[in-house]
Amino acid sequence: MTTSQAFDENVVIHKLKHYLPSQAPLKDFVHHNTLHAFQEQKFERGIRHASKSFGYKVSLSLSEYRTLFEKGKIKEEILERRIYERHQLSELLHWKHKVLNKIYSEEIPRKIGKIRALWKSKYHFDIDSVVHTNLFRILNSYLDQGISDVKFPIHNGSLISSIDYLEENTYVSLFKTKRARLLLKNFELGMKPLLEILVGNERYFEQYLIDQQFSHPGWSGLISEIELHPNSLLDTRSIQLKELVFLELVLEIDNLDHALGNSWQALGTIVDFDPIDILKDEEFTELDEVLTIWQEAYEWTYYDEVLAGVQQHDPPTSNPARPSFQAFFCIDDRECSVRRYIEKEDARAQTYSTPGHYGIDAFYQPLKGSFYTKICPVPVQPKYLIREVGIESHHKHQYSYIKPVQSFFKGWIITQTIGFWSAISLMFSILRPRLSNITSHSFEHMNRYSSLTVENRSPNHKIDHLQVGYNLKEMTDRVEAVLRSCGLQENFAPLVYIFGHGASSTNNTHYAAYDCGACSGRPGSVNSRSFCTMANHPEVREQLALRGLIIPKDTEFIGGLHDTTRDEFMFYDVGALSPENEKLHNLNVVKFERALKNNAKERSRRFATINTSKSAKKIHKKIKERSVSLFEPRPELNHATNTLCIIGRNGLNQNLFLDRRAFLNSYNYEIDRDGQFLIGIVNAAGPVCGGINLEYYFSRVDNEKLGAGSKLPHNVMGLIGVANGFEGDLRPGLPLQMIEAHNPLRLLMIIEHFPEVVLKVIQNNEHTYEWFKNEWVILAAINPETNEIEVFRDGRFFPYKTLTTEIPVIKDLSKLIESTDQDLPVFKLH
Amino acid sequence: MTSILSLFIIIPLVGFVISVIIPKQNESLISKVAFYTSGIQLLLALSFTVFWCFAGMPNVNIKKFTLYKSDHYEFFIDFFCDNISIVFLLMGALLTFLIANYSRFYLHREEGFKRFYNTILFFYLGYNITIFSGNFETLFMGWEVLGISSFLLIAYYRDRYLPVKNAFKVFSVYRIGDMAMILAMWMSHHIWHHNITFSELANAEVVYETVHQHSFEALFVAITIFIAATVKSAQFPFSSWLPRAMEGPTPSSAIFYSSLSVHIGVFVLLRTYPLWESQILVRVFIIAMGLLTAFMASRASKVQSSIKSQIAYSSVAQIGIIFIEIALGLEWLALLHFAGNAFLRTYQLLVSPSVVTFLIREQFFNPKISKTDVKRSKWANSLYVLSLKEWNLDSYLFHYLWKPFKTTGKKLNIIPNKLLLGILLALFALGCFAYSNSALFSHETQVLLPYIFSFIGLILVLKSFVERIHIRRSWLLIASNHAWIAMAISLNERFGFEHVALYLSGISIATVLGILVINNLIKKEPSVDLNSFYGHVYEYPGLAFLFLLACLSMSGFPITFTFLGVDLIFSHIHQDQLVLVCILSVSFILSGLSIIRIYARLFMGPHVKSYHSVSHRSA
Numbered sequence A: 001m002t003t004s005q006a007f008d009e010n011v012v013i014h015k016l017k018h019y020l021p022s023q024a025p026l027k028d029f030v031h032h033n034t035l036h037a038f039q040e041q042k043f044e045r046g047i048r049h050a051s052k053s054f055g056y057k058v059s060l061s062l063s064e065y066r067t068l069f070e071k072g073k074i075k076e077e078i079l080e081r082r083i084y085e086r087h088q089l090s091e092l093l094h095w096k097h098k099v100l101n102k103i104y105s106e107e108i109p110r111k112i113g114k115i116r117a118l119w120k121s122k123y124h125f126d127i128d129s130v131v132h133t134n135l136f137r138i139l140n141s142y143l144d145q146g147i148s149d150v151k152f153p154i155h156n157g158s159l160i161s162s163i164d165y166l167e168e169n170t171y172v173s174l175f176k177t178k179r180a181r182l183l184l185k186n187f188e189l190g191m192k193p194l195l196e197i198l199v200g201n202e203r204y205f206e207q208y209l210i211d212q213q214f215s216h217p218g219w220s221g222l223i224s225e226i227e228l229h230p231n232s233l234l235d236t237r238s239i240q241l242k243e244l245v246f247l248e249l250v251l252e253i254d255n256l257d258h259a260l261g262n263s264w265q266a267l268g269t270i271v272d273f274d275p276i277d278i279l280k281d282e283e284f285t286e287l288d289e290v291l292t293i294w295q296e297a298y299e300w301t302y303y304d305e306v307l308a309g310v311q312q313h314d315p316p317t318s319n320p321a322r323p324s325f326q327a328f329f330c331i332d333d334r335e336c337s338v339r340r341y342i343e344k345e346d347a348r349a350q351t352y353s354t355p356g357h358y359g360i361d362a363f364y365q366p367l368k369g370s371f372y373t374k375i376c377p378v379p380v381q382p383k384y385l386i387r388e389v390g391i392e393s394h395h396k397h398q399y400s401y402i403k404p405v406q407s408f409f410k411g412w413i414i415t416q417t418i419g420f421w422s423a424i425s426l427m428f429s430i431l432r433p434r435l436s437n438i439t440s441h442s443f444e445h446m447n448r449y450s451s452l453t454v455e456n457r458s459p460n461h462k463i464d465h466l467q468v469g470y471n472l473k474e475m476t477d478r479v480e481a482v483l484r485s486c487g488l489q490e491n492f493a494p495l496v497y498i499f500g501h502g503a504s505s506t507n508n509t510h511y512a513a514y515d516c517g518a519c520s521g522r523p524g525s526v527n528s529r530s531f532c533t534m535a536n537h538p539e540v541r542e543q544l545a546l547r548g549l550i551i552p553k554d555t556e557f558i559g560g561l562h563d564t565t566r567d568e569f570m571f572y573d574v575g576a577l578s579p580e581n582e583k584l585h586n587l588n589v590v591k592f593e594r595a596l597k598n599n600a601k602e603r604s605r606r607f608a609t610i611n612t613s614k615s616a617k618k619i620h621k622k623i624k625e626r627s628v629s630l631f632e633p634r635p636e637l638n639h640a641t642n643t644l645c646i647i648g649r650n651g652l653n654q655n656l657f658l659d660r661r662a663f664l665n666s667y668n669y670e671i672d673r674d675g676q677f678l679i680g681i682v683n684a685a686g687p688v689c690g691g692i693n694l695e696y697y698f699s700r701v702d703n704e705k706l707g708a709g710s711k712l713p714h715n716v717m718g719l720i721g722v723a724n725g726f727e728g729d730l731r732p733g734l735p736l737q738m739i740e741a742h743n744p745l746r747l748l749m750i751i752e753h754f755p756e757v758v759l760k761v762i763q764n765n766e767h768t769y770e771w772f773k774n775e776w777v778i779l780a781a782i783n784p785e786t787n788e789i790e791v792f793r794d795g796r797f798f799p800y801k802t803l804t805t806e807i808p809v810i811k812d813l814s815k816l817i818e819s820t821d822q823d824l825p826v827f828k829l830h
Numbered sequence B: 001m002t003s004i005l006s007l008f009i010i011i012p013l014v015g016f017v018i019s020v021i022i023p024k025q026n027e028s029l030i031s032k033v034a035f036y037t038s039g040i041q042l043l044l045a046l047s048f049t050v051f052w053c054f055a056g057m058p059n060v061n062i063k064k065f066t067l068y069k070s071d072h073y074e075f076f077i078d079f080f081c082d083n084i085s086i087v088f089l090l091m092g093a094l095l096t097f098l099i100a101n102y103s104r105f106y107l108h109r110e111e112g113f114k115r116f117y118n119t120i121l122f123f124y125l126g127y128n129i130t131i132f133s134g135n136f137e138t139l140f141m142g143w144e145v146l147g148i149s150s151f152l153l154i155a156y157y158r159d160r161y162l163p164v165k166n167a168f169k170v171f172s173v174y175r176i177g178d179m180a181m182i183l184a185m186w187m188s189h190h191i192w193h194h195n196i197t198f199s200e201l202a203n204a205e206v207v208y209e210t211v212h213q214h215s216f217e218a219l220f221v222a223i224t225i226f227i228a229a230t231v232k233s234a235q236f237p238f239s240s241w242l243p244r245a246m247e248g249p250t251p252s253s254a255i256f257y258s259s260l261s262v263h264i265g266v267f268v269l270l271r272t273y274p275l276w277e278s279q280i281l282v283r284v285f286i287i288a289m290g291l292l293t294a295f296m297a298s299r300a301s302k303v304q305s306s307i308k309s310q311i312a313y314s315s316v317a318q319i320g321i322i323f324i325e326i327a328l329g330l331e332w333l334a335l336l337h338f339a340g341n342a343f344l345r346t347y348q349l350l351v352s353p354s355v356v357t358f359l360i361r362e363q364f365f366n367p368k369i370s371k372t373d374v375k376r377s378k379w380a381n382s383l384y385v386l387s388l389k390e391w392n393l394d395s396y397l398f399h400y401l402w403k404p405f406k407t408t409g410k411k412l413n414i415i416p417n418k419l420l421l422g423i424l425l426a427l428f429a430l431g432c433f434a435y436s437n438s439a440l441f442s443h444e445t446q447v448l449l450p451y452i453f454s455f456i457g458l459i460l461v462l463k464s465f466v467e468r469i470h471i472r473r474s475w476l477l478i479a480s481n482h483a484w485i486a487m488a489i490s491l492n493e494r495f496g497f498e499h500v501a502l503y504l505s506g507i508s509i510a511t512v513l514g515i516l517v518i519n520n521l522i523k524k525e526p527s528v529d530l531n532s533f534y535g536h537v538y539e540y541p542g543l544a545f546l547f548l549l550a551c552l553s554m555s556g557f558p559i560t561f562t563f564l565g566v567d568l569i570f571s572h573i574h575q576d577q578l579v580l581v582c583i584l585s586v587s588f589i590l591s592g593l594s595i596i597r598i599y600a601r602l603f604m605g606p607h608v609k610s611y612h613s614v615s616h617r618s619a
Helices: A009-019 A043-054 A062-070 A076-086 A089-100 A117-123 A127-143 A159-168 A178-184 A192-198 A202-213 A217-228 A241-260 A286-311 A333-345 A408-431 A472-486 A525-536 A538-546 A579-604 A616-628 A676-701 A755-762 A766-773 A813-819 B002-021 B027-054 B083-106 B113-132 B136-154 B161-192 B204-213 B215-232 B250-271 B280-303 B307-327 B331-350 B352-365 B378-388 B390-412 B417-436 B443-466 B471-492 B497-524 B541-554 B562-571 B578-603
Strands: A326-329 A350-353 A362-365 A384-389 A466-468 A495-502 A556-563 A568-571 A644-648 A662-666 A714-717 A721-724 A747-752 A777-782 A789-793 A796-800 A827-829 B060-069 B074-081
Touching: A009 A202, A009 A217, A009 A241, A043 A286, A062 A286, A076 A089, A076 A286, A089 A286, A117 A241, A127 A159, A127 A217, A127 A241, A127 B378, A159 A178, A159 A241, A159 B378, A178 A241, A192 A202, A192 A241, A202 A241, A217 A241, A217 A721, A286 A747, A286 A777, A286 A789, A326 A333, A333 A350, A333 A495, A333 A579, A333 A662, A384 A466, A384 A525, A408 B083, A408 B307, A408 B331, A472 A525, A472 A538, A472 A676, A495 A525, A495 A579, A525 A538, A525 A556, A568 A579, A579 A616, A579 A813, A644 A676, A662 A676, A676 A747, A676 A755, A676 A766, A676 A777, A714 B307, A714 B352, A755 A766, A755 A777, A755 A789, A755 A796, A766 A777, B002 B027, B002 B060, B002 B074, B002 B113, B027 B083, B027 B113, B060 B562, B074 B083, B074 B113, B074 B136, B074 B562, B083 B113, B083 B250, B083 B331, B113 B136, B113 B250, B136 B161, B136 B250, B136 B562, B161 B215, B161 B390, B161 B562, B161 B578, B204 B215, B215 B250, B215 B280, B250 B307, B250 B331, B280 B307, B280 B378, B280 B390, B307 B331, B307 B352, B331 B352, B378 B390, B390 B443, B417 B443, B417 B471, B443 B471, B443 B578, B471 B497, B471 B562, B471 B578, B497 B541, B497 B562, B541 B578, B562 B578
Parallel strands: A326 A350, A326 A495, A362 A384, A495 A556, A644 A662, A644 A747, A747 A777
Antiparallel strands: A350 A662, A556 A568, A714 A721, A777 A789, A789 A796, B060 B074
């Protein structure tokens, strides 16, 4: 804050929007870098800056690192290597002592809250505890999406004018004093007059506002997000952060007047310190350096193993025989083990990974749905619409007693009748959980018996400016792009499976976070099915052949959905298969079943309530139960183990046990020498995987401030967010139960290509480049011809020599899985 | 039959004690203890009910044992069982069993897993004592256990600010109920001249006669009982505590605040029905208040935009109707309604996170888009605003109940402490002198002295309540209040010294223990005071536990003899000394608050040290 400059409220609002947590309403929960505001700085600097400005904890604590070191999870030689890469060799011992033994105070000094604390210290008035309850209540009532029965009267499409309208038309005011009621009318004068009253001295205005808004970052963040994307609410509202600030200032004056009468004056007259620039970066301390060394040593202890493993991969075998089938999955880290098990079930099968929207950039409208749902990555603005048509309505209005019944006569009848019924359903849901209307079930995203309008009938067929379906060229483009980017352009199997993925859970407010990120937090069934419709289209095949991509006549694509919570597959349009392929498919289904059961078993080692040594079949049953249990706060662990992103040919990691920690993206450099496909892949995978990874990272290291805390006391606010109890601030970030299994390591992206090509590719897009340049994602390139590894640092590639030489070989995977619930090192599978 | 009845208390007690002993890390054993405790209790309750039905649904009374007896006073524990107890027993056993199982998975890996189960079992113990109590004294024991376990469960997330603030808020409202209960006990001593048992109330003729002989006293008892019930069941004007109590893990909110705990008021009214049955005025009053609550709460629930508070207010509204049913004498209907309401609210709270899935799907397929610029009448808007502000109940409670005390307390700070200490010492000496040389004082003076001394006690509590800096001073002020009360009552009625000794026994232990803990804490953390929350339980859980014990004994919780002493002290106040009894009640309420305030400030709230993840104050 430059104190000499005059106060400009738009500048401050702009700053606030930049730094506030940007989390969408619950239904659109999508992972992103929690500290995106600091991304223009290098990771190690940016996170410390955030810490000093806002008091966040941004890494593990010294004692945690030191314990990891003692347990051997951080290797000594790696630690030393990190030290002498950052310091002179002569200072190694000096720094090593600091890192290992020196005692530091890890207290994070507070800048936030300083100025408004004066209300309490000078006037003994706890301003937040009076204002927040009312403020949140008004905001929540205004934005509510369906909890309350009597709605806030909305007037003129803005918060302030709605309140003003309500005030005009009531005998009881929302405010306590007359002055506040009058001040509310002056919204167009801005916040300056209000700040004059509260703060007085202009030099403190900015500090006061940042202080105020960061006393409830959850609500402020959500509102600046809704201001930006009003359509993220089904029942749309327009609201501005400016209105929130204005309202809060009025409420503050109101309550001060009410509680203190005339005996208070503006803070500027009693403040005894100079304005503090909250956003200013502070000095990078020795402790910061020590923590940075630890974090890097922690990361590289694992990276080093992985890089060694990747480097020692088997030479690619040319498989002349036609594969039995090919299966595509999303790059999602949860799909990495299921691919392994499928390949284990059938040595002739080939699996691939690519972002799970399969190039379908569209909105989806389910049958009888009143809205469109985006089913492609969040930044994409779709021009297409896919509609579900055909079958009879499957979404009936369900009568439910989940929502409390209010009118008291009706309530009186209902408590005495349905009340007892609820006892029975409660007993059942505790003793024998099963699918019900409160489960969010991935298979329900689209009905398997319906059909989709994938193909565009005429260019004029548009709804709300969206083209319904794709024309021939558009379909061909999409099919070609996916197949080529994965490196599949010949040797097609008779059956090619395209799997989307989704998750199922009950009693889970964050259900949207569990579905496919590439489909904007929805299950990927519409995408996989639409893609298959295109790829099976005879004319598309012809067009593809013209472009040199020849798919044999007998090859058929089957769309499917993998439920990652329940480990179940759903297949679409199986009836359309040729009789031969249908036979083959039935054989494959058996293999899939076994693979899924084994996958469930591997997942189960992370769940303390399942005994992993039981048979895969029994475990699978237990795993399915988790998704429908009311009392299961961890239906699945989502991305809790993510650490890696590998972009390259299958051979790179096929024989490595990576413990479900990797996002995989199939890619063959040979058909993309200049990296054209790679640009698309990196532009998608970098921010998406990086965002997921960093959201987990920050929610893990500071679960209270950057995460959502334990989900057990969460209360649903207006269907848009969760808060603790009755009057808490909204809690952005991930709840404790999602991140406790996570080890906070940055994402390591490994790309199989020549470093100079990779460099060109990442520099293609400025926003993507920032992730790598500032090391919010660590990048390594493996030269496909020499197998040498180079690591991207400070804007260029450096050769990297792994310290790990030998990767242990694992014979009996199930023994290994049963042995521990902790992260496992890299193993070779043979 | 009587031996089985006592099992219903013993099983939860044993379960609670075992669960306290088990080490914190052993999750599965802790949950097993809870499973077996609630499971065995449930089986026993079911079989007992069958047995009891075949026996012709008799009323069973067990006079258990006498804790203290003097010539005019007897404190005994007594148990009683009838259809009301049976319904509450079954509900309690079933819901606790379900919740115990539910939480086994739900709370898995939660930091306070053990603490949660300890508190649940402790609550369960208190619940069973309450529903089987055969007299007011026993009821009050259970009642106190419920109160303190409520506080602990609301403040389960003790490292955050809001749970602690709200736990304190709820506790302070509960405290009013406690005092109302003590007053009811006090007055009924004077009506019946002994500790009346609930089985005696079955004798309608005697009750009718006595009530009409002492019509004012009986009215007093009825009203105080009603206040106690109103507080516990979150009825008007105390409704606003219920939504604020939803701070703990969802299952605990479900079992406490939507089903068992919040219906204790219903139980108390049912239990004491014979006492006020014949007072038409009281019944009309209860019906009116029930209607009022039902109306206000159902309006409030309609505008709530958070799911848990919506459930809370819906429940309050139904309880209002249950109160009406009781006042109309429809006992079985009330019991049925209680069971239905308890089940429904438990279910709704447990599935409350699902509303997002369910309602967003509803919204997607059957949208209810809010219309803009809808014209609503001025009255409708006023009703909306009032409901949104929860009829201002929360702020009124603060404004009219607590704020006057705070302001008075602050005003008292003008007197220099040294001067005050001097005056107090002189007065205390005067009191001692008066006690031993009563002949020297005129009758009028003697009558006045108890008032003066108890009033001084009250002033000291007020000072303790508003103390911001000195922890020890605040603590000692509370302790000295008890000395003044003892003095006042000794002057009020001549009685043996052992009553005073009994009363002060727990207090003195508590005072010493408290001081030791505070000294120790100040040595470690010199900057600590009473001005904000410090959250020191994070580093010193042992000290925090010791201090909690000290606080409990200081506030007359049934772990020391002070518990008896309080009842005893009140029995020495004559039935026409309403002012004296009021002074004493207020000072008991305030000292309880002041005690918990010290505990909360020192040990709860966001930890003052920021080297680990500490939540925002607003979170």
